[in-house]
C-alpha cells in the first residue's frame with residue numbers, strides 16, 4: 356500500500372463573490388522512502404497541497420490518506436499531534452529562531468517529540484558540527500537551511516516536506532541542500548517531498564508530479580534518479 360494516497364483532493368477559497376480553486380480533483384500516491392518532486396509554476400497550487408499534506412490546512416474535499424489514515428478527517432488536536440510527530444518541514448526562508456543557537460534551534464524541535472534523534476549528531480551529519488554555538492545571523496543562508504534540515508530530520512519524522520528549499524540559495528549551495536534531502540530519502544529511507552518550479556530538480560526524484568492550474572497534469576517515475584551532483588541547470 357502506498358504511504359501517501361491523495362484521492363480527489365480539492366481546496367477552494369471564497370473571495371467575496373468569487374471562488375478560487377487552488378487544488379482541483381488532485382489524485383496521486385507516493386511510496387514510503389521515496390523522493391518526490393511536485394513541480395509547477397507560480398500559482399499552480401503547490402503550497403496549498405503541501406500545507407494540506409503537512410496538516411497545516413484541511414482540504415475542501417477528498418481524502419489525504421497517510422500511513423493508512425485519512426488526515427482530512429482529523430480534529431485540530433489530531434492534526435497538531437500529526438504535525439509534531441510525523442512531519443518535518445523545510446521552508447524557503449529557514450524559519451529559525453534568531454535568539455537561539457544552532458544546537459538550541461534543533462533541541463527545541465526534538466524536545467517535543469517521542470522518538471527524536473540526538474541534535475548534535477544530526478547537525479554533524481549536515482556538516483555543522485563546528486557551528487553548534489552560532490546564532491542564525493552568524494551563518495550563511497546555506498548553513499541556515501542546513502540547520503533547518505537538521506531540525507526537521509532530528510524529529511525523526513516519517514515524512515519530510517520541503518517548500519522551495521533552495522529558493523533563497525545560490526546554485527552550488529542549493530545543490531548541497533538538495534543532496535542532503537536526496538540522502539534523507541535514498542540513504543535514510545525517509546519519504547521526502549520537494550515542491551519547486553525548477554524543472555531540472557525533477558531528475559533527482561523517484562517520482563515527479565506536475566501540477567498546473569490547480570490540477571495534476573502528469574505523474575512520471577524516474578527508473579534511475581540522478582545524484583544531485585550530476586544535475587545542472
Ligand SMILES: Nc1ncnc2c1ncn2[C@@H]1O[C@H](COP(=O)(O)OP(=O)(O)OP(=O)(O)O)[C@@H](O)[C@H]1O
Nearest residue numbers: 368375376377395396397398399400401402403404
Ligand atoms: N489563503 C488563501 N486565500 C485565497 N486564495 C489563496 C489562498 N492561498 C492560496 N490561494 C490561491 O490559490 C492559488 C494557488 O496558490 P499556491 O500558493 O498554492 O500556489 P503555488 O503553486 O505554491 O505558487 P508559488 O510557487 O508562487 O508559491 C493561487 O491562485 C493563490 O492566490
